[in-house]
Amino acid sequence: MDGSSAVSSSSSSSSSRRNVARALVASFACAFLSLLFFIVSSSSSSFSSSSLLRAARETSSSSSPSSFWSVGALFGGGRNDDENFGEDGDSWDGPVPEPMYEEGGGEGGESVDGDDDAEARGSEKEEKSDDEFVEFDASLDEKKFNRDSRVAVREQQTQFTNVPQNICPGQPTKKGVRVGAPRKNKGLIERKLDRLAGDGDRMPPAVGPGGDESKYVNISCVYVTEKCANPTTAGGRGIMRRLKFNVNSEEDTKKFLKLAENLPSITEGALGSCAIVANSDNLLKGNRGAEIDMHDTVFRHNTPMKGFAKAVGTKTTFTIVKSNYAGGGGGAGKAQGKGDSKPEIAYMLLKNIDLVPKSLKVEGRKVFLRMGGAHPIARLRRELYQLSGTPSKMHPTGGWARPLNLLASRLCERIDVYGFSGNNRGGKYFARKLEVRPAHNMPFEHWTMRYLMSKGKLCVYGE
Secondary structure, eight states: OOHHHHHHHHHHHHHHHHHHHHHHHHHHHHHHHHHHHHHHHHHHHHHHHHHHHHHHHHHHHHSOGGGGSOGGGGGSOOOOTTSSOGGGOSSOOOOOOOOOOOTTSSGGGSOSSHHHHHHHHHHHHHSOOGGGSOOOOOOOOTTTTOTTOSSTTOOSOOTTTTOOTTOOOSOOOOOOTTTTOOSSSHHHHHHHHHHHHOBTBTBOOEEOSTTOGGGOEEOOOOBOOTTTTOTTSHHHHHHHHHTTOOTTOHHHHHHHHHHHTTSOOOOTTTTOEEEEEOOBTTHHHHOOHHHHHTSSEEEEESOOOTTOHHHHOSOOSEEEOOGGGGTSSHHHHHHHTTOOOOOSSEEEOOSOGGGSOTTSEETTEEEEOBOTTHHHHHHHHHHHHHHTTOOTTOOOOSTTHHHHHHHHHTOOSEEEEESOOSSSSOOBTTBTTSOOOTTSOHHHHHHHHHHHHHTTSOEEEOO
């Protein structure tokens, strides 16, 4: 190899080493810049997130306790938590979500009919302030809103008339409060039931998250009555909006007030003694039909009375309408058709007010609908299931809601519950082969009512 070749080879090797060195430097530089960019971005994001979290906490702490029940919940509608009456077990009322009670969110932290709530809140921003709404009679005279009072038309005294709730005439359940009692959180569950039941004017019905009673909210207007629909209240104006009335229009307000006369006209205590008749086959054991009919007011499903009068009675003041029982599908519908319980006052429909006939009447009868006060109770039922340690795959029955809602509404002087099963083996009185599905914790639900009975809040008939 001559000298020129050696010099050329040496120069080429040196050049290759320089290129490799440049590539390595460039690679390290890119890696360093990427790392630096990542650190800066993460720091900025962390700062932004922590700032937002602080702001959210500050907003939450400044909110009033009532903020965990959304404004939209007052408007006489929302998701149909009780769309199916689970005591019969042939259908259910939805999954059991974690009861996240967060201030500033929906009811119980769970969106209830969220689109309608958002629409309602949006429309509120465009309205006048409350003191600029159309003027009308705002006296809320109790007599004016009590035209459907059962106490006022009481024809005779019975063994349930003017009897204190802590006295249960006849033969109530013999099961004590130790049977079926929850093994977990029993004390907290009892306190929550006590607060739901209330204690006269001293302690109105209230519901709230966990055991912190400072966050509990008083319950009012569980059902849409003429009084609760009055536009002097936020709930009444919300119902006007749902029915497409302009709350700022004098003409619309007058039309709405006239329409609202088709709603049940009842106030606290107006229903007198109330019997809630469920569908368990334990009704067949007592032959309490005559006893049931002694009550001023009788709530029952659209199920048959013909052939069962001795067991279930014949009087019907409110008919609780369930689609399956109207031949809408399932074994119950096939077993008994459309039922024969036409009510004296109203059909209790599990619908929003904007989904019923515009006249607010069905077959010439009024409609009895749930209002915002019922939604926190639905959340409470789910929370009680979870507190009791009930498996998450199980969910509360809709039938359990009836006595709890009615108790919180205070529309009755006393409440007596018939035909509610205390186990998961019973059938229906009109179709005994249709047993309760294992998706419900019937022993626990029955225990909650017996606990309320031990506190003098209602009476339970049937095991």
